[in-house]
Amino acid sequence: MLYLKGRSLPAAAPAAIPASADNWGLSFPTEGESPVGNATAADLARYNAYYLGDTGKKVIYLTFDCGYENGYTEQILDALKKHNAPAAFFVVGNMIETAPDIIRRMAADGHIVGNHTYHHPDMSAISDQAAFQKELDDLAALYQETTGETLPMFYRPPQGKYSTENLKQAQALGYKTIFWSLAYVDWYVDNQPTAEQAYSKLLPRIHDGAIVLLHSTSKTNAELLDDLLTKWEDMGYTFAPLTDLPEAAAQPNL
Incomplete structure (x- = not known):
């Protein structure tokens, strides 16, 4: 199946980056191996965009999308600290405004805080560079203003909605666009998966160089993260920050 954020579709052959808006999607032909995206790593590399890290190492890049504080982020931060695991938290304006102390802790703990936009709009619908910026x-x-620090230059499109123009716009501003190679349906706060359901997706589908997307609003994620990180460590994986992503091969922009 092809995984899109919020829905699944029949698997299709990988395609080049669409000229019009699309949703980031994945298919998993073989569990334990890198999934196939609806754009290839080489396609994305033209725009300093990634969905995979170093596939030659048993390394995982942990990322969390943070739309708002739901009472679980500090528990997640505690688990990361216990495992000395760096992560990236892609935040929106509401998260910084309503939970500034947690944002400051993310930075103090050595995590990357990434740009998930101020209002979380469909960025693929914004063609004007000034409005995008x-x-x-x-x-x-x-x-x-909140931390006294400069925001790291990592961007994740809200809902995974993007277009070639978006990738060019982000690249022109100096950002790396970060998609993901493993996620599961964890964002419905009133319909949280069980730990068993989470493990059924996150353990067999983990792969070398995985960029994992989790949501910090998830009660399940907060409760199982310590054990999940242990299980991945037992499988031989280590955790790396997005700053360790291999530099994309220089290719001309299209």
Whole structure:
């Protein structure tokens, strides 16, 4: 099956980056191996965009999308600290405004805080460079005001909605666009998966160089993260920050 954020579709052959808006999607032909995205790693590399890290190492890049504080982020931070595991938290304006102390802790704990835009709109619907830039700049300014630090230059499109133009826009601003190679349906706060359901997706599908997407609003994630990280460690994996992503091969932009 092809996994899109919020739905599944029949698997299809990988395609080049679509000229029009699309949703980031994955299919998993073989569990334990890198999935197939609806754009290849080489396609994305043209725009300093990634969905996989170093596939030659048993390494995992942990990322969390943070739309708002739901009472679980500090438990997640505690588990990461216990395992000395770096992560990236992609935040929106509401998260910084309503939970500034947690944002400051993310930075103090050595995690990357990434740009998930200020308002969490469908960025693929924004073709104007100035409007696109404002969504990212406003979030970056709020982060700097809150922490006194410069926001790291990592961007994740809300809902995984993107287009070639979006990737060009983000690249022109100096951002790396970060998709993901493993996720599961964890964002419905009133319909949380059981630990067994989470493990059934997150353990057999883990792979070398995985960029894992989890949501910090998830009660299940908070409760199982310590054990999940232990299980991945027992499988031989280590955890690396997005700053360790291999530099994309230089290719001309299209």
